Amino acid sequence: MAKSGAIRVGIGGWTFEPWRGSFYPEGLTQKFELAHASRHVTAIEINGTFYGTQKPESFAKWHDETPDDFVFAMKGPRFSTNRRVLAEAGPSIERFVGSGIARLKDKLGPINWQMAATKAFQPEDFEAFLALLPAEAEGIALRHVVEVRHQSFMTPEFPALLARYRVGAVFADEPDYPFFFDPTADFVYVRLQCAREEEPVGYPPAVLDHWAGRAAVWASGGLPEDLPLLDPKRRVKKTPREVFVFMINGFKPKAPFAAMSLIERLGRGA
Template structure:
């Protein structure tokens, strides 16, 4: 079966409990990205959500990671945490122009995450999607949107995302709604339901299930056991697939990601 690349990783790379559990004992903190980027195949940069990073930082991160590594970048909260999304143009331009293109070929999707209290307003959300740039500094940009309110679980939202060419993030979460509809030319999943009493966060059966889902997405299909808002599925075509172990029992995220990488090889 032909399928697109499957890229699996974690959120960020600096987390003290990973020292000694993921990173070797006495491993230099300044070399943690070097280690993580060789142990995993992708990382979701979360620091960009909380504050503006320097272009030199993006360039340094790109230089540290191996050639086939990819960074997803979480957009600034100032773009998404607002009452009127249609007024986000200035914040979006500031974020996109902050230096993310310094990642070069290692720049993956941009994640736009919305607060759990943000409800679906069709006109305002359509206006926000229209503000997302297709390119910047000559580079193509790809966008993933994570919504966390039940009001988005409707065919109208799925159709809107497909028209805009953005991916709806599938979140495996105990707290937020799951929307598995494929809407972009790639798939973005966040596994947020890890438990600390399992060494890999997710047990073997769950990891096997996510490995099968990853292969299905990468081959262009839609896993049959996930919740969809629209019964209509897009044409089958291979899609680059991103899966991040994030939130939940964070200390287990690297082990979970590595276990899933082993399963999809």
């Protein structure tokens, strides 16, 4: 057994005008932006799948344009999560899973099911939603993570429910959202959203050092001692985990530079 899981660090999407001339070299043709981005970060979270259906040919193209060890996470469609009754999301989930995501093959990472900030925790309905999430698509194993933004999820019942279905929870540094770090799957999914314009790479060096150290602890199967748990008494198996860290929001023009700086720290042993 490996002593540590892989740590992948990336950004949200790859089409963003302010990155042109900074992250992307001057004059780089837009059709080559994914190829460039995927050789400077190790994962990308696809945002377009949240807003509409993508073509199978697009997933296949993205697979072919990126390095062998690259991984795409993606958002599940808003039509599945932005609804009053989550238990009724089955047809929407089925359409999404059958839309060609399996064309990413071994580059298919976790699917992030993002809940609206107004969506409160209703245990029975939420469990019904988790039960709808399929284990595979066209023979490709699927991993799922949920992003919640309502304070009602701050209860030990929530990570216990996720662990029962082997679904992860998004960990975030945004103070306005639930702030907890209970691993509930065999991977960890982090979305960092506090990059600042005045910082050269978005985050202060000491903060990036902390996140590099935390990622290394998670990858080795441990729990960072400086991060809170909703249920400190719940037994968490110490086993290597794959870790995904995405620089998502805050001052977005700095996101690629924050990601590359974190990758550099991890490369020299966190």
